Amino acid sequence: MTSNFAYTVILLGAPGSGKGTQAKSIAEQYDLFHFSTGDMLREEISSNSEIGVQVKKIIDMGKFPSDDLILDIVHKKLFELKKSTQGVVFDGFPRTLTQALELEKMFEHGDLPSPLVFLVDVSAGDIITRIMGRYTCVTCGTVYHDQYVKPRVSGVCDSCGSSQFMRRSDDTEEIIRQRLDVYNQQTKPLIDFYSSKGVLNRLDGSKPVAEVTSAIFKIIEGNSSISVAR
Ligand code: AP5
Numbered sequence: 001m002t003s004n005f006a007y008t009v010i011l012l013g014a015p016g017s018g019k020g021t022q023a024k025s026i027a028e029q030y031d032l033f034h035f036s037t038g039d040m041l042r043e044e045i046s047s048n049s050e051i052g053v054q055v056k057k058i059i060d061m062g063k064f065p066s067d068d069l070i071l072d073i074v075h076k077k078l079f080e081l082k083k084s085t086q087g088v089v090f091d092g093f094p095r096t097l098t099q100a101l102e103l104e105k106m107f108e109h110g111d112l113p114s115p116l117v118f119l120v121d122v123s124a125g126d127i128i129t130r131i132m133g134r135y136t137c138v139t140c141g142t143v144y145h146d147q148y149v150k151p152r153v154s155g156v157c158d159s160c161g162s163s164q165f166m167r168r169s170d171d172t173e174e175i176i177r178q179r180l181d182v183y184n185q186q187t188k189p190l191i192d193f194y195s196s197k198g199v200l201n202r203l204d205g206s207k208p209v210a211e212v213t214s215a216i217f218k219i220i221e222g223n224s225s226i227s228v229a230r
Helices: 019-030 037-046 050-059 067-081 097-108 124-132 173-187 189-196 209-221
Strands: 007-013 033-036 087-091 116-121 134-137 143-145 200-204
Touching (some): 007 019, 019 033, 019 116, 019 209, 033 037, 033 067, 037 067, 037 087, 067 097, 097 189, 116 189, 116 209, 124 134, 124 173
Parallel strands (some): 033 087, 116 200
Antiparallel strands (some): 134 143
């Protein structure tokens, strides 16, 4: 199976580092699909599906659902996307070595083009502040922050005009600390994994959103393996 995809971007980073915020900008700028496994799991939860009921308990403990479940969701979605998009920006996938190795098989088999990987690096202290202040538009999913990323008109979403917002059930201080532990144990090893392959780009994620975005765009546009078509 040869891919129709032209680009693969992977965003690595701790919970709350800003992966979702940056993935949205990359997807809009380069016309890629914003592939967030977290959003896909939350859709399962909202639909009250059998999988949704199972994963809600796991996510609300700050833990990861099984690799089999995640990989099943990822394979199905990629198959569906093949006809409709020129590439994907992975946000929160892979996050275990098993998931990364499975993704490697897709690169080796030509199902996906080789990736450009970004690590959004932020200190643990900043992460807690960012997650505790996060809220999301119920209608379109745009992410805001009480202090750092406010809508232009207070209480009105910039993207869709909705005035309904929500906070995630896993964004409590206790669960964040658990999520950080799981990140350190299971996801952090991927930094060395991609670094040893020479595809990792480290970003100072403590900078304001626009500065991080512009650093990413600069790297994408300077990368000869990605021909930028907008
Ligand atoms: P997921 O939804 O992916 O959560 P996460 O990785 O914990 O990351 P977050 O969404 O919390 O943060 P983010 O890095 O996207 O930051 P954001 O841009 O929102 O996954 C949730 C759960 O699902 C996981 O815990 C796990 O259980 C499960 N899961 C998902 N994928 C899985 C997988 N592949 N395998 C196993 N389990 C999986 O920014 C955070 C806040 O900071 C926002 O308020 C934002 O406005 C603000 N902000 C962003 N950038 C900046 C900046 N530069 N300066 C100031 N503020 C900023």
